[in-house]
Amino acid sequence: MHGIDLLIEHENEGTALDFKATQYLKPNYEALLKDLMAMANAPTSGDRYIIIGVRMNADGSRDFIGVEPEEFVDSATYHQLVAENIEPELAFDYIPYTFKGVKLGLLRIRDPDDAPYMMRKAYGQGLRHGDAFIRLGSHQRRLTRPDLDRIFQRRILQQASVNVQVAFDGSDNPSLLRIPASSLAELPSQRAKRKILAILAGRERAQQNPGIGLHSMAWGLGSIGFPGPTPYEGRSTEQLRKDLEKVEESYHEHDLYASFEQFAQKLNFVLLNNGTQYVEDASIRVLIQKEAGLAVASMIHREPPSAFSPLYMPVLFERYPKVESTETHYVVTADVGDLRHGIPSLAFEEPLRLVLGSKLVGQSIDIQVTVFGKQLPQPRNESLRLSITPPREANPAQTDES
Incomplete structure (x- = not known):
């Protein structure tokens, strides 16, 4: 992920990027919920990132602290927390990410497009049902009425621009x-069946009337090369009866092609x-x-x-x-x-x-x-x-x- 490397090494914190020195553990789950809501409600488009294991310094430099592999929080824990407390549904990933040999945590909010995101219910001591936050630059605050107006106006403009x-x-x-x-004409299997029946009927009449030759009975019916190289006229009566029993199977692919x-x-x-x-x-x-x-x-x-x-x-x-x-x-x-x-x-x-x-x-x-x-x-x-x-x-x- 070359683009992620550039974010980590060169970009400063802003509306769609934040750095955290340590992971969100249970005592600071309130902070995780606030940060996710604030970023999801931010006036920007595309994915947003929280890079964990990086400490930003006042001079713009950064220390890569990393996350110990055995301490890495299972993403399912964060997903359950968010699903139970934030509405509407917020799509995000939390995965390990290695940068220059240091294992970091990459929390990616996937292009949230259904703002405002807010608390589904009260959580802890500081979050109440209906609370919502917004990130502006590198700071966050509670969502205000003008913020809501801008969110809904942006949604209206987006809907108008896509038709x-x-x-x-x-x-x-x-x-x-x-x-x-x-225009379903006769299928290949039906034509083959008709052909076989005509030859068998001709041979039966020839047996009953020896004066009629087999060749003359088959004359004018044409030849069939499927299946096998031997025309039906050249096959034995026993073989023709076997062919008749399997005619639909033999011509299955031909029927599908025709249909x-x-x-x-x-x-x-x-x-x-x-x-x-x-x-x-x-x-x-x-x-x-x-x-x-x-x-x-x-x-x-x-x-x-x-x-x-x-x-x-x-x-x-x-x-x-x-x-x-x-x-x-x-x-x-x-x-x-x-x-x-x-x-x-x-x-x-x-x-x-x-x-x-x-x-x-x-x-x-x-x-x-x-x-x-x-x-x-x-x-x-x-x-x-x-x-x-x-x-x-x-x-x-x-x-x-x-």
Whole structure:
């Protein structure tokens, strides 16, 4: 942590930095609570630090006293103390940190953005319910009414400067997308099954009518190269019956590829920051209401290899969003990154694959979108809707089992 080293060695105490010679032990827990509240309420942004084991001298020099390893306070002790006494929730870390061979304590308050922080209840002799403190420069005092006014005014300005909109990609209506049901033609396993049944039926008729040749019965049906290099016409009847029993298993990957890559609809969202400041580390969560006839792919399904192109290399590190399933919803999450103001950003690098069955035509599917980001005072929530229209004409060009 090169930046922490610079703070320890060169920076003076200020609004976001304080040095303490010794750890906060139980007799001075009141001081710890006051210091944390004061720093969290300070009129600054970003993380704040209390470096323990360093004594600042009047001339600006510093003595590195350090903390004995066996005396280092467990961070869980501080977390329990703060959780029970300060509201709202205050996020911080307390970890050992070695600087030039000296073990220090690093107490980092993680970008508090929900001020004012105050006492949840009375503690000890000096802290009462509702007490709050603020740090200004290297000093702290009780929070006053003007301080509260400034805190809330800052929050209002921050909310006004961050305005993230969520819309469907490719729709004129940001909250409504009319999307056709999937044109689900015959799947590879169904075509293979039909092919096998036709050959078996032809052979049965040939046995009943010796005047009809097997070749003529199979003529015009084409050839199937999956699975294996031998066309179905060239296999024994016994083998064909075995193939028929396992046809869905044999063509499972082919069916997934056809369903989610050839016939599925693709869905993405656009995020637009209309505010005046960046939104850093944005992420998105999408809840898609489950309906009969709806399926959402959990990954990208690549076209399986054929008997004539056995060298198949899967594509690695694809940036498809994470898809999980609950009893009522599909839950889709992804990291988006920074949202620059005025520049639209796609939510997913690879759009979602949705299979929409014909029974969904005329129905609507509710979608709840939540955007998170470092500068967002509260997560941004949007309610969107898919309206399912009749499917487009199926694509006649399909890969046969050949």
